[in-house]
Each structure stands twice: as C-alpha cells, then as structure tokens.
Amino acid sequence: MPEEKLRRQRTGRANSSPTLEDVAQKAGVSTATVSRCLNAPARVSEATRKQVLEAVNQLGYAPNFGARALAAKRTDTFGAIIPTMENAIFARGLQAFQEELEQNGITLLVSSSSYSPQLEEKQVHALIARGADALLLIGHDRTPKSYDLLESKGIPHVIAWSIAHDVPRTSIGFDNRNAMKTLALEVLKLGHRDLAVISAPREGNDRARERCQGVADALIQFGLRPTDLPIIETPYSISNGAEAFQTLVSSGNRPTAVLCGNDVLAAGAISRARELGLRVPDDISITGFDDIEIAQIVSPGLTTVHVPHRKMGIHAARLLIAMRNGEYGDAPAESLELQVTITWRGSLGPVPLRNA
Amino acid sequence: MPEEKLRRQRTGRANSSPTLEDVAQKAGVSTATVSRCLNAPARVSEATRKQVLEAVNQLGYAPNFGARALAAKRTDTFGAIIPTMENAIFARGLQAFQEELEQNGITLLVSSSSYSPQLEEKQVHALIARGADALLLIGHDRTPKSYDLLESKGIPHVIAWSIAHDVPRTSIGFDNRNAMKTLALEVLKLGHRDLAVISAPREGNDRARERCQGVADALIQFGLRPTDLPIIETPYSISNGAEAFQTLVSSGNRPTAVLCGNDVLAAGAISRARELGLRVPDDISITGFDDIEIAQIVSPGLTTVHVPHRKMGIHAARLLIAMRNGEYGDAPAESLELQVTITWRGSLGPVPLRNA
DNA sequence: TGAGAAAATGTAAGCGCTTACATTTCATCC
DNA sequence: GGATGAAATGTAAGCGCTTACATTTTCTCA
Structure with missing residues (x-):
C-alpha cells in the first residue's frame, strides 16, 4: 500500500508520530482491528492482539488524544x-x-x-x-x-x-461561616474582646467572606458590635500576613487576638510577632484556618480549624x-x-x- | 442547509456544544470564514467579523480543541x-x-x-x-x-x-553539588566536624544525589572521611524531616550540624528540635536548601541555599x-x-x- | 467605464481516530 | 459435508476543525 508512503512524502513530516494506520500496516491488519485491540482487547483474537501490540511497541505508538476525543466524544x-x-x-x-x-x-x-x-x-x-x-x-x-x-x-x-x-x-x-464562628467563640470565651481579622480579599471569594461573617456572628452572640471589628484584606501569602499583622498591632488600639483567614496568613503573623518581640499567646493570640502542615511547624503551633x-x-x-x-x-x-x-x-x- | 439539522436529529445530541458549522450557519457565512475570523481576524472584513463574533457569543461557541489540534497540527x-x-x-x-x-x-x-x-x-x-x-x-x-x-x-x-x-x-x-558544597564548607568553617544529612531518596533524583555529593566534597576538602557521614533518606515532607532529625539526634553520636536536602525537611527538623528541647543553633545547627517561604517563618529562620x-x-x-x-x-x-x-x-x- | 489586481469568501480535502455495518472465517452439529 | 451462527476482521463514514485552492466581490486607476 504505497498510499501511506506517498502521504508521508507529500507532507514531508519526517519524524512525526506514527498513526494508527502505520501500526495497522506494520501488523498487517486494518485500522479498526488496531483500535479494538487498544480499546476492547477482548474482541480481538489472541494472535492478532500479539502482533498488533508488537507493532505498537516497535513504533512507539501513542494514540492521538485529540483525534480519539473527536471520534469517541469522550475524553x-x-x-x-x-x-x-x-x-x-x-x-x-x-x-x-x-x-x-x-x-x-x-x-x-x-x-x-x-x-x-x-x-x-x-x-x-x-x-x-x-x-x-x-x-x-x-x-x-x-x-x-x-x-x-x-x-x-x-x-x-x-x-x-x-x-x-x-x-x-x-x-x-x-460551612465556612459556622466554622469560623465556632473558633471565634472560643477566642471570646478566653476573655478576648479586642479581636481583629486578617482576611483574603472578600470580593470574589465566598470562603473569605463567610469566615469574616462567622467572626461577626460570634461577636454578636457575645453582645459586641461587629462593626468595630478591624479587618485587613490581603492576598494569601506569608509575607502579606506578616505585614498585615504589623499594621494591626502598631495601630492605636492593639487587638489581643488576631484571627487569620487561613494558616498561611497566620504563619506570617506569628513570625512577625516574634520579630516584633511580642510573645504568642502571652501578649497576643493568633489563630489560623485549614490546618495545613505549616500550622504545626510555626512556633507556637497554630490553633486552627482543621479541614478534612x-x-x-x-x-x-x-x-x-x-x-x-x-x-x-x-x-x-x-x-x-x-x-x-x-x-x-x-x-x-x-x-x-x-x-x- | 437542512443537512445540519438532520445530523442533530439523527444523533440526538440535544445540548452538545455548538460547532463551527452552527456558527457559520447562524452568521450566514462559510465555516472557513468563521475559522479565519477566529484565527486570523485581519483576513476578514470588518462587517462579517462583527456578525460572526455576534453568532459566536450568542451560541457560546468554544472551538473543540482536539479537532483544532488535529487539523492545525499545533496545540x-x-x-x-x-x-x-x-x-x-x-x-x-x-x-x-x-x-x-x-x-x-x-x-x-x-x-x-x-x-x-x-x-x-x-x-x-x-x-x-x-x-x-x-x-x-x-x-x-x-x-x-x-x-x-x-x-x-x-x-x-x-x-x-x-x-x-x-x-x-x-x-x-x-549546580546542586557545588551549591551544597559551598554551604557545607561554611558549616565546616564554623568548626562543625560531626555533620549529618537528611536527604530525599537519591534513587531517581539527581538533585538529591548531587547535594549529598556536595557535602562529601566539602568534607574531603577539610580532610575528613565522607564515608563517616550519616545520611538519612526520606521523602520530602515536614513530618519526615522531623522523624529523621529525631533519629539522628537520638543515635549514639549526635551530630552538631544537620544539613537537610531541602527546606521542607529542614523545617521539620527545626520544629522537632524545639520539641526535643534542643536549642538551634546553640545546641545544634540546621540548614536547608531552596529558600522557599517556609525558610523565613520557622524559628530560628533557616540558613539555606537561595535558588532563583x-x-x-x-x-x-x-x-x-x-x-x-x-x-x-x-x-x-x-x-x-x-x-x-x-x-x-x-x-x-x-x-x-x-x-x- | 472597464480591465486587472487585491481582498474577501467559499469549497472541499484531509488531520487520526472510533464504530456501525458488512464481510469473512471458523467451529459446531445434524 | 454443508448449513448455521458466533467470532474475527474489514470497510468506510464521520467527529469539528484548518487551509490550499478556486471563486467571487470590491477597489484602483488609466
């Protein structure tokens, strides 16, 4: 079947991938058989299957994903x-x-x-x-x-x-909101009244929004005014957490507990606290959210919401x-x-x- | 052109994605024009381009990637x-x-x-x-x-x-090897003679292997025997780093400096050191490799190889x-x-x- | 105004694969 | 041994797109 060779020459694609047809040719069967061999081996006889797989190996054939998806309508x-x-x-x-x-x-x-x-x-x-x-x-x-x-x-x-x-x-x-509320309640139970939050930007991020609301819920439950709650928004990163923390503690009324929208921010906060000479939790408490590995290795370890x-x-x-x-x-x-x-x-x- | 409708009915794929042909039909042009419109807008007149884009939007058309790759031989x-x-x-x-x-x-x-x-x-x-x-x-x-x-x-x-x-x-x-050697030389210059390494499994990981060799190189330069160097292999993770560290320090001759294959292992080591009541670096030194964010937030901060x-x-x-x-x-x-x-x-x- | 060139558009042949359907092969049984 | 049906294989029609080439439209300028 010189047709195949012709095509190759015409297009001049020397070292392009072998196709189903190449395999079929080499194995001396039709393309349908090769395809079946690959997708439904049971429908092909033992003997031909071996031949085909042999050809596949020798040619280093890899089916073209796009073509397969196109024909099979499944990816x-x-x-x-x-x-x-x-x-x-x-x-x-x-x-x-x-x-x-x-x-x-x-x-x-x-x-x-x-x-x-x-x-x-x-x-x-x-x-x-x-x-x-x-x-x-x-x-x-x-x-x-x-x-x-x-x-x-x-x-x-x-x-x-x-x-x-x-x-x-x-x-x-x-339930992000409820989870954060639970944590905030614990904070309040420990006597904290001056809370602050470091959150990811809430726009376009419902988890961040809900977590902030959770803190507000807890405040309300304790009869406090959620509008007084300072919230700093900053993208999730350790250094951003550190910066935000510094901003918070150097403001007029320093909070006694900083609730962070996630562990990454909290890790930044903890590390900056140490640099500023603030003892955690003696001078100030910090919490996280997620319980990723980093929560264990900061010092002190992070009290956080564990997510499965x-x-x-x-x-x-x-x-x-x-x-x-x-x-x-x-x-x-x-x-x-x-x-x-x-x-x-x-x-x-x-x-x-x-x-x- | 009722052919298209027929196909749809025949195959019965009611809500499948619209195709180039659908767009072409809706815009009253040929498929070629639509294709050009999308790939080489300059080759299409202002007016038709508008019509086509209109149709594209209305239909929410997204070109089928597989088909495109198949035809264009580029992805x-x-x-x-x-x-x-x-x-x-x-x-x-x-x-x-x-x-x-x-x-x-x-x-x-x-x-x-x-x-x-x-x-x-x-x-x-x-x-x-x-x-x-x-x-x-x-x-x-x-x-x-x-x-x-x-x-x-x-x-x-x-x-x-x-x-x-x-x-x-x-x-x-x-150069992983040389980088690690440089770091190890610094360690040696500080008087350390009992080094140990926590490395990722070296099999199938040339970076890990080279970093270990780098330590050996440094030892040789100081006239020490690299064969005496304890090396623990363990997959990269904070907890594995912690475990390995504990194994090292609880062995007979505790090293004075532990060089870790990367920052993740080192972070685990540092955190376990604290848990064991070992002061870093007063009692034992620890180094990392990579300088990822985690290196800054452990306490003390990690001396490490900075990679760009x-x-x-x-x-x-x-x-x-x-x-x-x-x-x-x-x-x-x-x-x-x-x-x-x-x-x-x-x-x-x-x-x-x-x-x- | 019309010839010729340039620009815009259309036509249709694949790209490499799957799969419905047609054909061949082969074991089975009376 | 030949009819019968199951198993194996082949044939060929697309899947949705790009693009070479053919055709039509539009523009330019003598």
Missing part, C-alpha cells in the same frame, strides 16, 4: 480550577482528588485562576474546549457566564471547599464520576457537608491580664 | 512534569513559567510524577498524546524510554532545577518557546547555569563549645 479527562498553586492550601485535597480519579482511569487537568473570577471564566472555557468531561471548582463566587457555560454544555461540576444551603448546586465542603482535605478531595472525585456516568439522571446530585474541628495548639491563649 | 500547549505538588518547592518556579507562557498564548498542562521515573514515563507519554508542543522536566534522572519518546517525536524539552555539564541536553538550573526560582521558570519558558519556534534549528539550545547564593538566617551557628 476521560476531568478539570479542576483552583485559586492558587502558590501555597499548599489546596494541594492535599487536590492530590486526593487526583488519586481517586486516576484509579478510575481519568486524567486530571489543573489550572489556577489566581483568585480572579474573570480568569476563572477563561479557564472554564479552555477546559471545556479541551473536552473535560467534568469540572471541580472551588467556592461559589464566579461569573454568571461561567455557570452558563457549564450548564449549556451540560458539564457535570461540583463545588468544593464551601457549602451553600440556599443554592441548587452540588457542593462538597464545610483528603476526604473532601476523594468524595468530590467519586461524586463527579457518578455524575459523569449519569447516575443521577437529571436530578442534581446531593451536596455533602463535612464537619470541621478545632485543632488546639499553642497560639491561642487567655486574654493578657492587663486587658482582662 | 499551543506545553507540558510540565514536576515531582510533586504537595509542597511549595516547585510552585514559584512553575508559576513564573506559566505566566511567561501565557503571555505568549500558550497553555500549560501540569502533572506530577511523585518522584517516580516510571510514573513520569507514563506522563511523558500522556502529554505527548495530548499534543504538547514542548515539555519542561525536572532533573536528569529518568527512564531511557522517556528520552526515546521525546527524541523520536522531536519534542523540544528542557530540564530545569539541575544542570549537567557532561550531557548534551538543554538544561537550565544550577522565578528566574529559572521564566528563562525555561523563553528557551522552550524559542526551541518550539525552531530558532535553534537542529543544534541543541545552549544550557543556562544560574548562580545560587547562601541566605543567612539564624539556624546555623558555631559549633557548641563542648564539641569544639
């Missing part, structure tokens, strides 16, 4: 868009998510939105174009268009790291796979709320005597 | 395989890499190999099948087959985080883009060696008096 690829890869907040959950997918023969494509809904919208678009069968998203804040895209294409998606009782969307996560990251990732994967397989039909899959707990370490203590 | 997608996403070691460099790519209209696909060459080989395969135009890899250790794959398909690739003078492969990174992560990422991107564009022809692109420096913080001090 076995899921996408995940997380706000950042710069720190470990999402790492553990994502790792678990991906492990679970892999066990089911699904590849994960990850991209990060830098906490920008606009960027996220582009990524949704890109992942859909790439044929993602389903998507994992973080939190509820995003552009309406992102949702439109998902819906009009009928792409299964679940929202993690957050749970909303009032929206008809499948999510798997925890791996559990969340695994369940998200299973849920998404079930949705993709149509196991829920048209009914929306049920959301799953996970429980969080408080991990006590050394950074939260009673209010200093002079402030009591 | 504008690069791949990166990093050993782990679990901690921040590669995060900053990768972020910079991806930013630089994005500015050039290139999408980045990331996957992680869990430090396993076998897994990495699979990922190379997968990324090639997905049509990655070029690949970023970490370090030189990988299966021969991985290299074969890359070479036979003619996929441009650069190796980062490591530099090898004796292989004809384009790499961009630093962002610079490495940016240069890797530029190099890879140039290679993809054929700017180097068949000649291998030149490797780039970056310089590292030592960042002094508090964790390295003079040898304790009783050991001097």
